[in-house]
Amino acid sequence: MNQNTNITDSEFKTFYEPLLKGYGEEFKDVIKSKNDICKLLFLDSKGISIEKLLSNIEKESDTYIKSMIYRLVGVREIIYCRENKQKLDVKSVWELISKSIKIIPKEYTISSIGSQGFLSIPLYKFDESLESFDFLRLHIWDDSLNEYIDLEKCENFSIHTHTFFAESWVIVGKIINNRFDYNINSENSNHSFFKVVYNSSLNEVNQHTSKAVNEKIDIELYQTSEELHLENGNYKIEAGKLHKSGHKNSPLPSATFFSFTGKNGLDKSIVIGPKHISESVINRKMIIDPTELLKKIDKQLL
Structure with missing residues (x-):
């Protein structure tokens, strides 16, 4: 861990609600209040060291508190390394985050297929304002997920921008990150801007249906770079910049920790698609048990 500072009760309280948003709704009924x-854990006003906190939590019988504390330490480390431009020890953070998922019933974990074809598990969401927005997720690519997605739609609408600055840390596998640019209203236009509209969802963190609607702005799309990021690699995507992610590790999985933050500026979120399509609905299967995928990643890391 890069951090040796103590965690105080006041700091834990600032993490509590954003961490809670990374769990299923039913988790709120079983987790103790902050x-x-x-x-129980933060008796000293000066706080407790990470090492001591993790040692104490191993003796705790309440698996829901254990899950939240494992996730707290892992998420806190990702944020610290991102903010201070430090190298993230992805394996130690993986151990904490994966353990936080494994020790609780699967229905308490939000896990759904994103529009890009990977499994998305939210870990932390702070959303008091766009400028302070902070969202961390675990992304997993694996061939077993292909049965839940329309591969043609996924390919057609895979190039996109984000409202927020994004950063990704490769846990395992081989991640592709290709970047693009465009000429607007070119004679060679074959793509258009699409706006993504989400439905109301049972959980606000991971939507389960979205619709891409053609905005009738035609563009000529061209690729500007091709990147391959390996285990322990790291890459960043500025807000509003076109990119396309995927993986090249079949039949083995790939996985990343992924963050969005509004602290580095904001821009428009768009999706690029074939200009002859007026709209496309993407259904995302909710609550996919990630247990076997976590085991596959563990085996690969060994």
Whole structure:
């Protein structure tokens, strides 16, 4: 871990709600309140060291508190390394995050297929404002997920921009990140801008249906770079910049920790698609048990 500082009860309280948003709705019924957890784990006003906290939590019988503390330490480390431009020890963070998922019933984990074809598991979401927005997720690519997605739609609408600055850390596998640019209203236009509209969802963190609607702005699309990021690699995507992600590790999985933050500026989120399509609906299967995928990643890391 890059951090040796203590975690105080006040800091834990700032993490509590954003961490809670990374769990299924039912988790709120079984997890203790932040005040109760503080009374149990953060007795000293000066705080507790990470090492001591993890040692104490191993003796805790409440698996829901254990899950949240494992996730707290892992998420906190990702944010710290991102903000301070430090190298992230992805394996130690993986151990914490994966353990936080494994020890609780699968229905308490939000896991759905993203529009790009990977499994997305939210870990932390702070959304008081766009400028302070912070969202961390675990992304997993694996051939077993192909049965849940329309591969043609996925390919047609795979090039996109983000509202927020994005950063990704490769846990395992081989991640492709290709970048693109465009000429607007060119005679050679064969793509258009699409706006993505989400439905109302059972959980606000991972939507389960979205619709890409053609905005009738035609463009000539061209690729500007091709990147391959390996285990322990790291890459960044500025807000509003076109890119396309995937993996080249079949039949083995690939996985990343992924972050969005509004602290580095904001831009428009768009999707690029074939200009002859007026709209396309993407259904995302909710609650896919990630257990076997976590095991596959563990085996690959060994």
